[in-house]
Amino acid sequence: MRILLYSSAFNSFTQRTCVELTQRGHDLVVALDLGGGEAGAQELRMAVDRHNPHLIIAPMLTTAIPEDVWTRHTCMIVHPGPPGDRGPSSLDWALANDVRTWGVTVLQAVAAMDAGPVWAWERLRIPDQISKSALYAGEIADAASKALLRAVERFFDGQTPKDPPPGQTRPYYRQDLRRIDWSSETAAAISRKLRTADSSPGVLDEVGGSQFYLYGGQVEDQLSGPPGALVATRGGAVCRATADGKGVWLTSARPRRVAGGPPTAKAPASMALAAHLDGVPDVPAPLTWPDNQQSYSVVRYREIGVVGHLELAHPAGALSAADCRQLLDAYRYASSRPTKVLVLDSGRTMSTGIHLGAIEAAEDPAAATWETIQAIDDVAEAILGTSDKLTVAALGAGGAAGGLMLALACDQVWVRSGSVLNPHYQNVKLYGSELWSLTLPRRVGPDAAAALTARPLPIGTEHALSLGLVDRIVQASPGGFRWDVLKAAIRLARDPDYAGYLRDKRANAPSPEQIARHREAELSEMHRCIYGPGEPYHQLRTDFMHKAPLASTPAHLAYFPATSTETAAD
Numbered sequence: 001m002r003i004l005l006y007s008s009a010f011n012s013f014t015q016r017t018c019v020e021l022t023q024r025g026h027d028l029v030v031a032l033d034l035g036g037g038e039a040g041a042q043e044l045r046m047a048v049d050r051h052n053p054h055l056i057i058a059p060m061l062t063t064a065i066p067e068d069v070w071t072r073h074t075c076m077i078v079h080p081g082p083p084g085d086r087g088p089s090s091l092d093w094a095l096a097n098d099v100r101t102w103g104v105t106v107l108q109a110v111a112a113m114d115a116g117p118v119w120a121w122e123r124l125r126i127p128d129q130i131s132k133s134a135l136y137a138g139e140i141a142d143a144a145s146k147a148l149l150r151a152v153e154r155f156f157d158g159q160t161p162k163d164p165p166p167g168q169t170r171p172y173y174r175q176d177l178r179r180i181d182w183s184s185e186t187a188a189a190i191s192r193k194l195r196t197a198d199s200s201p202g203v204l205d206e207v208g209g210s211q212f213y214l215y216g217g218q219v220e221d222q223l224s225g226p227p228g229a230l231v232a233t234r235g236g237a238v239c240r241a242t243a244d245g246k247g248v249w250l251t252s253a254r255p256r257r258v259a260g261g262p263p264t265a266k267a268p269a270s271m272a273l274a275a276h277l278d279g280v281p282d283v284p285a286p287l288t289w290p291d292n293q294q295s296y297s298v299v300r301y302r303e304i305g306v307v308g309h310l311e312l313a314h315p316a317g318a319l320s321a322a323d324c325r326q327l328l329d330a331y332r333y334a335s336s337r338p339t340k341v342l343v344l345d346s347g348r349t350m351s352t353g354i355h356l357g358a359i360e361a362a363e364d365p366a367a368a369t370w371e372t373i374q375a376i377d378d379v380a381e382a383i384l385g386t387s388d389k390l391t392v393a394a395l396g397a398g399g400a401a402g403g404l405m406l407a408l409a410c411d412q413v414w415v416r417s418g419s420v421l422n423p424h425y426q427n428v429k430l431y432g433s434e435l436w437s438l439t440l441p442r443r444v445g446p447d448a449a450a451a452l453t454a455r456p457l458p459i460g461t462e463h464a465l466s467l468g469l470v471d472r473i474v475q476a477s478p479g480g481f482r483w484d485v486l487k488a489a490i491r492l493a494r495d496p497d498y499a500g501y502l503r504d505k506r507a508n509a510p511s512p513e514q515i516a517r518h519r520e521a522e523l524s525e526m527h528r529c530i531y532g533p534g535e536p537y538h539q540l541r542t543d544f545m546h547k548a549p550l551a552s553t554p555a556h557l558a559y560f561p562a563t564s565t566e567t568a569a570d
Contacts (some may be wrong), residue, residue: 001026001156004053006044006075008033008062010557012350012398013078013141015420017059018560019460020145021152028560029053035549036063043553044069055155057148058109062088065109075109076119076151078144080136083107083121084165086114089173091132091140095196096173102126104143106151108161114169117161119151127479129191131198131217134348137397138478142418175204182228187246191217194248199316202254202266208276216251216269216315218296223247223283230276232283235298236268236320236358239283249296251315252357265545267361268320287330298323299330304486306493308339308389311482312346317403318355321368324375328382335386340493342386344410345394345485346403348478350419353402356428360545365538369530373433376402377519380435383409384515387506390498392489394474396481401425405436408443411505414472414488416481421464426456428540431525438510438518443468456556 003026007014010032018028031047033040040063048056048069056075058065065075081090082103094102103123108116122143126135154161178193180203194217197203202213207230216237225231225241232239232247239247253272255264270277285297300311310330314323334342354372362368383391383406393407398419405423407413415421423440425432432453441449444467452459452469464470476484492498510518529537542548 001054001152002051003028003152004044004047004051004056005030006033006047006056006058006065007031007060008036009060010554011060012137012420013144014059015422015458016141016145016418016460017057017148019420019458019463020149022560022562023460023462024149024152025562026152027562030553030557030560032550032553032557033061033063034552039549041066041069047553048073055152057152059144059148064113067111070109074155076106076148076155077109077114077116078148079105079107079114080140080144081105081114082123083118084167085170086112086167087170087172088113089170091135092173092196093170094126095130095132095135096177096192098192100126104140104147106144106147107164115164115167118164119154119161120147122147122150129195131195133199134478137350138348142478145418175201178203180205182240182242184227184243186244187219187221187242187248190242190248191219193217194250202252204256207253207273210276211256212272213254213256213266214250214269215253215266216249218249218251219294220247220249220296221294230273230280232281233270233277234283234285234296235323235326236270236315237296238269238273238277238280239296246294251296263546263548265357265360265542267357268315268355271358271361287333299327301330301334303337303339305490306338306340307486307489308334308337308342309486309489310334310342310344312344312351313349314355315349316355316357317346317349317352317397317399318357319353319372319376319403320355320358321372321375323355324372324379328375328379331379331382335382335389339389340498341390341392341489343392343394343485343489344383344407345396345482346399347396347482350397351395351399351403351407353400353404353406353434356541356545360541365541366530369537370527373523373526373530376406377433377435377523380406380409380433381515381519384435384439384510385512387509388502390492390501390505392485392492394481394485395419395421395470396478396485398422401427401430402432402434405432405434405440408439408469409435412471413469414474414485415461415464415470416478417461417473417475419461420458421461421469422456422458423452423469424456425453428544429536430529431522433519433522433526435515435518435522437522438514440469442510456554457560 105121106119110116124143227243237249250269253269254266302309359368391410393410395415400422
């Protein structure tokens with residue numbers, strides 16, 4: 001079938017939908033909402049006129065489909081709530097009310113929002129203490145994929161949707177419902193409010209007389225202070241004291257935009273709140289701590305027998321220069337331990353590479369970019385130089401740009417089923433670093449490496465496995481991925497052929513001279529991208545961080561033929 005995807009953003013679930021539908025033989029076209037309003041509606045109408053789709057699907061849409069479109073074409077809406085749930089803040093209400101059983105519904109567009117006939121729906125469980133962004137990228141995305149594929153099959157087979165059940169329309173979850181009273185609320189209550197607003201819209205709050213949108217919410221039980229006081233910084237985050245003698249960690253913050261003023265961007269909390277941190281101590285996190293302790297760190301190390309496990313929890317999977325230096329220290333310690341397998345595990349977070357928010361907030365974004373690239377290259381070089389154990393990168397939510405390329409420095413790359421991978425830097429027009437010019441061609445060949453990095457398109461895990469880009473697809477739930485990875489790592493360490501694997505690794509390892517040569521060549525190209533006149537990187541980064549609306553749907557999204565995921569590297 002010809003299917004048109006209409007989405008508010010080409011986000012990870014929209015990308016997953018593209019991959020999964022084209023793998024099933026459907027031709028796809030993408031039209032973006034362009035920030036809503038008449039511009040988005042006109043973009044949709046033009047795409048409909050050009051391609052005459054059999055079916056229109058909205059994987060993620062924050063505005064209504066125009067009546068003149070849904071009355072002439074079957075339009076499926078993916079709604080992150082069970083049948084009968086209606087309204088724009090479905091997940092916010094579910095998390096705020098501590099709901100445990102939830103669902104995703106694929107329904108047909110009608111005049112009333114979320115009130116159309118039901119094509120399919122899928123039940124799910126909401127884990128305890130999960131953020132909205134992690135839930136959406138994990139359990140919601142998995143359930144939505146199952147329901148959507150089932151709905152498309154039913155449409156293709158000529159079936160009709162079921163009448164909708166009686167519904168309840170929930171209102172928009174306003175900021176007054178999110179308001180925090182630092183003088184009386186507990187860390188657990190404040191944590192829930194922050195997690196419910198992650199990664200959008202954040203919780204509007206006041207710090208030192210200025211208004212910010214706050215993000216994060218990890219509870220801290222070792223640090224305390226007067227309720228509402230900023231008591232510590234750590235790895236870009238800021239700990240704010242709560243009324244019950246604990247605290248919560250704010251990972252990011254965004255100044256509230258002043259009426260008529262320029263747009264603002266999310267940045268690490270310690271950068272956004274820097275004017276209010278005089279005298280606030282930096283309290284480094286230990287690399288290990290007891291499981292019954294509540295605290296925050298972007299890197300944590302554990303040992304399970306002969307397996308070392310580095311848990312990475314960088315917000316949005318992005319690394320600042322300081323994050324890279326902390327990761328390098330942690331990696332050097334972990335690699336010095338008497339283990340046989342060392343796992344770098346990104347858990348529920350997509351690995352995305354350098355922290356564009358930290359760079360955008362820096363006094364000199366060009367210098368900050370250069371510093372971050374050098375620091376992340378140091379990590380890649382340390383991984384490639386490890387000769388006495390096997391290294392595994394575990395990508396629980398997929399990877400993109402430098403985050404994915406950094407993973408390729410490991411001996412093996414394991415990825416959770418249903419993830420998407422973006423092995424390119426095209427969205428911000430960087431050449432790329434992390435020694436990808438060495439590691440990617442060694443995995444997939446020079447022709448495929450050139451094709452993958454030139455085209456700003458996602459690929460699925462099956463295609464990545466067939467190319468050799470990844471080594472294992474882990475069939476696991478979002479919450480079960482980490483434990484399945486650990487079990488597989490233990491089996492690898494105990495494999496009778498382990499000594500042979502290690503001999504092969506040493507025999508085929510790139511020499512220090514090769515590594516230095518590739519690093520120098522990549523940095524030369526990156527210097528041009530960062531400092532060269534007329535290079536688009538800085539403007540593209542700023543547009544991305546400020547969510548600048550697009551003038552039109554990018555040309556590379558215009559058409560996904562049914563074979564695109566099989567021939568992306570041809």
